[in-house]
Every structure is written in structure tokens, then in C-alpha cells.
Amino acid sequence: MSDRAPWDSPAVDDLAELRELILGAERRRLQELERRLDAAGLTREELAELLPEAIVLRAGRDRQLARALAPTVENAIGESVRRNPRQIATAIFPVLGPAIRKAIADALAGLVASINSALEHSVSPRGLRWRLEAWRTGVPFAQIVLKHALVYRVEQVFLIHAETGLLLSHAWTPELPPSDPDLVSGMLTAIRDFVADSFARDGDAGGLRRFTVGELTVMVEQGPQAVLAAVVRGQAPDALLGKLQDILERVHLEYADALAGFEGDTTPFEPARPLLEECLATVISTDREKGRVRPAAWLPWVAAAVLVLALLAGLRFRSEQRWQRAVELLESEPGIVLTQAERSGGRWSFAGLRDPLAPEPAALLASVGADTSEVSATWEPYLSLRPELVLARARRSLSLPSTVSLEQVDDTLRLRGSAPLGWLAATARQASLPAGVAALDLRRVEPIVPPELASMEREIEGRRVLFDIGVAAVRPEERAEVAEVAATFARLRARAAEIGVRAGLELVGRTDPSGADSTNRALSRSRAEAVLAALVARGVARDAIHLTAAGTTDPLAAADPAERARINRSVSFVVSLGWDGTGREPAR
């Protein structure tokens, strides 16, 4: 091996050279791979260190990283939502809530505005007038509305940088050059801050969006970086708010960079002015009505008018009903004949006939709710033959006791019940009958005999004058009995005469059953005549006495035959109290 060393040395170099020639490229690739392998193994920790910086570096250079990451991030979010939606929901809630609220609030405001204008145009008196005009002239309603369309003029539009309050751009109507819009812009921002600080404590409530100063309304639309404010003279239409929103969104889109990097240089915003001027161009109308009545103002009037009309109609209806009822009542009332009924200007007038016994017409009218002070009436007196009235009249003229009832049968007045004897006698004697009555029928009235008369009557009728067998002469011992009867009857007669009653005395002669009937009848008559003579001798008026020869036909009753025979050999007494022309006896 040692003898080969001398050429070995140069041979090594050659070999290396040869190796380099043949394998050089591969070897370098191997080394590179080796280095990369080493690097990969080393930098897991280092990578963690470097990754954030690397991302920042690359993101600053171009959008490649974002593009590369986008699908992964989207997938990751999708996966996260699929697995646990709550997490994402919680994370974005603070952003989502206000955004949704604002969207809903804006949508509602728009809705309310369109409802307002629809209402205003359709139900207002002006709207109706316009419809009439459209119908009359044949011009479409929309054009009529446009012709009269409510007047407003957007005088100025400010585009204001939200954070600094600096004026970015400003447009105004040529005839009204504004003064110091930059100061106004600042102050407007300050005032909005002031209002938000003072009242809207819950953070981002959108700030002061609309305020009115006399004829002027300032409408403000707030964006994240800029604010658009329009100064409107007259009735600011709510549609303008939508226009402002639209323009503000376009400003944010077109001037996104200029807004983000705003440092006080307003030059980049100069091209935005035509955009603002669009708002100015929306305006117009010159024939604005003076003293235009807003719905809020006229609605109560209309409501009041409707109410009043309804009330009047109601009152009229009630008055009509009252009138009808009054007329019906008067017509149906017995004793009243309505010949004329008129109504004018709230005054009622009536004319006709009235029975004095008919109810007072004013009282009848008052009972249906009529104002009797507004009623005039002329009533001629007459006598009604309606049964109610006849009866009423009779009741009045006869001084009818409450125990007697009346009924009318044709032209006869029939009385029923019971009445004092004196009243019956007086009524029977009464010469004049109530109007409409030809006769009185008192037969069904039970007389009430005064107690004094009744007791005397009982006393007389309890007595009897007894006779001896076959004899018609009054026994001496019976004379006292006759005297008693004569005295009592005289008293009774005088007492009855006081109340207009004529008292009569019937003497009933009887015999015992023995003997022939004809003999007995004659005997009974003789006995009655004997008592009559005795009574007349004692001063009893002959014409008050009536004789009855009963014989044996109507015997007095007794259990024992001897006693019966004894008491029937007698004359007994029956008192009659005559109170009417018929001479009818009162019931016993």
C-alpha cells in the first residue's frame, strides 16, 4: 500500500474533481435537502415565533395571504356554526343587535312616513278636494297632488366628518347663500353630542336625527364616518330621510379612503357636491296653502263634528219618537179627541176636545218626556160617552161609596155591593142621572141598615099579640104589648124618615090549625084588624100599616103542638124599610 501512496495524492484530487463533475449537481441537491430537513426540524418552535410576523409582513405586501386563507376561514366558520352555533352567535351579538335594531327602526320610520302621507292624501279634506278637482278636470289624481304638492325646500345640505365635526362638503340653494357653514357644521356636531350625552345614555342610539325650529326642520342622517344634515323649510317630507340615507351610503362607498384618512383636507370631497345637490333638486311647489291644517289638527274637528251630528241625529230621532208617542197617547186617551197636532221649530201644538174628567193632557205629555213649556194646546170641553168616562162621571155625581161597584149595561147603570140605607134612599130619590145614563139599577145593592133602626126593628118583630081560642078581641093583658109596639114603631118611623126612608109595619094575623081554612083566614084578618085598631088608637098612622091574613098557611114554628097552637093564635109584626120607588122590602 505504501508504494501506491506517491500517486495517490494527486489521484485524490483528480477523484474529487471527477466526482464533482459527475455527481456535483446531485450532491448539491442533497445538501440543500439536508439543510431543508434540518431547517424543518428546527423551526417548529421558531415557526410559532415567526408566524405572526410573517403574516403581518405578507399581508402588508399584497392580498395573497387573505385570498389563500379565505376558503379555510370560511370553512372553519361554517364548521364552527355547524358544531356549536351559540359560540359565534355570542361573539357577533354586540354587532348584530344594534345593526338589526337600526334596520328595523329605519324600516318602521319609512313605513310610518308612507302611511302618514297616504292618510294625508286620502282622507284629508284637501285630499278629497283634490279628488274632486281630478274628477272635474279629468286630470289624473297624481298630477293634481303634484300640482298642489306640499311645499318644502331643502335649503342646505351639509356633509360633516363624524369625528371632528368638520365640514366636508356643503350644498345650498343659489338664492340663499349661507353664512359660515363650517361653524354651523361644528356647532351642529357639538349640539348633537350634547343631546346624545344628555339624553341618550344607552350609547349608540343614532343621535339627534330630526329637529324643528319654526319653519325649519333639520334632518340628520348618521353614518359611521360622516353625517349628512339637511336644512328644510316647510314640511319636511319623510321621504327625504330615505334620500339622505341613500346619498350618505354612496358617500361612504365612494369616499371610503378619503374618509378613513381624513386629516382636515376637504379637497377630495369636492366632487361629492353634486351628490348633495341632488337633495336640493328634490324640492318644490309654489302654491302652498296658507294655514294648512295638518291631520292632527283637523281630525279632532271632524270627530267633533261627527259626534255633534250623531248627537243631533240621536236627539232628532228621540224627539221624533217622543212626538209619535205623544200623539198616539193623546189619540188613545178616552175623553180626549185630537183634531189637530202640529210640530214646528221644537214647539208642539195640539187642538181638540176634552172631557173635564179626562186626564190633564200636559201630564200625559210630560209622561212621555215632552217639554211641556214648549207645548201649546187648545181643548174644547165636551162630554164623552165612552164607558170609562160615563162611569167616572157617575162615580163622581153619585158620591159612590167604596163598597159599591158600577157597570154600564146599555144606558142603565148597574150598581153592586152594599151601601148605607140612607145613601140608597137618597140615590133612589135623586132626580138627575149622570150624563149618558138613563136609569140606575140599585137592586143588586145590599142596604146597610143603621144599627139603631135595626135594633128597633128586631124589638118590634120579636113581639106578638096572643089571642084566646076563636076570639078576635085583644085581651086586656095584651094591651101593654100593643102599646110597646106602637111606641117603638113611632120612634123607628121618625128615625127612618130622617134618612129619607119610609118605614112600614105589616101585621100578620094567624090562627091555630083547628077549624076550617076559610074560617081561620077570616079570624086571622079580624085579629089583625083588632091590633090595627089598637095601634091607630095609640097614634100609629094607618097608611103605614099593612094587614096580612095568613090563616094557617104560614105558621110560626114550635116543637110542642099545644105551644105551637098557642103562639099561632096571634098577630105578629114585620117592619119594612122602603127606600126606593118600588117599595121593595129590604132583605131580612
Place this chain on the structure above:
Amino acid sequence: MIQKKVCMVGLFGTGKTSLVQRFVTSLFSDRYLSTVGVKIDRKPVELDGSSVTLVLWDLAGRDSHEDITTSYLRGAHAILYVADGTRRETCDQLPELRQLTRDAAGDVPMVLALNKVDLRDRWALERGDEEALEKEWDIVRTSAKTGDGVEEAFRRIARGTLVAREARS
């Protein structure tokens, strides 16, 4: 056109409002200060051939910096502090005032107007105090009465905002 929002802050009685009164274009009355708490004026400044319009937000300052409505500071491009040289407490409040404005408006150029320089004989600040202030503040000594230093203060503000803008862009 370049506009800058400049907030003026300072305690009540530092002469803040009267300091600028003669130099600015006003539209609103001083009443706004006591009602809304801010009054806005305009001050155009010519600077090395370019013109800047300063929109001055004069913030009502009462007895303490806590009375300031901080939302008015939002977005300010510069702050002009006003202190009264004859009242020491108006200078003592400055650090708190600065903190307040930094919280609301960020790190923006600041100029301190040390006002009432016409009343030097009643000056309440020692030389040492002023030197200490100089280290931290860009100070302009002003007088509302004579007008001294006011234009200079505005120019410095304007320059500050322009420099800050270039630095940021």
C-alpha cells in the same frame, strides 16, 4: 381647503374666550358656553404659503377639569390649553387636563397659552415653575388685553397640526 379641529381648554377665568375673541370669526354668542358647554369659532391661518382654517371649539371650563364635556374633544387635531399666569391653580391643573384630553383625543399637538402676560407684576409663577413648564409644554405667553402672542399661538397650533399630518401620512 384644510381645516383643523382645535379644542381650547382651560379653567374658568383664564381669559380663554376673551383671548381669541378679537382674532376669530364668530357666529354664535357666548351664551352657548354656559348652555351647550361649547362655542365654535373660525380662525384662518396663513402659514408658509399654505392656508389652514382652525375650527376652534371653545370648551366651557368651570371650576375643575371634570366639568369639561369630553365628547367635544373627540377628533380634535390639536389642543390649545389656556392658563392664567396670575393664578397658580390654573397651571397646577394642567397635567390632569392634559390627561383628560389625551384620553379623549389621543396624542395630538398641544400648545399652552400662558395668559395675562400684561400683568407680569402680579405673576404667581416663580422662574423655576416656568422653567419646569417649559420642559413639558410648548408655551406661548399671551395677553388678551394687548393681543400679544395670540397670533403666534394660533400659528404654532396650525404648524403643529400640519407637521403631525405629514408625520402620519
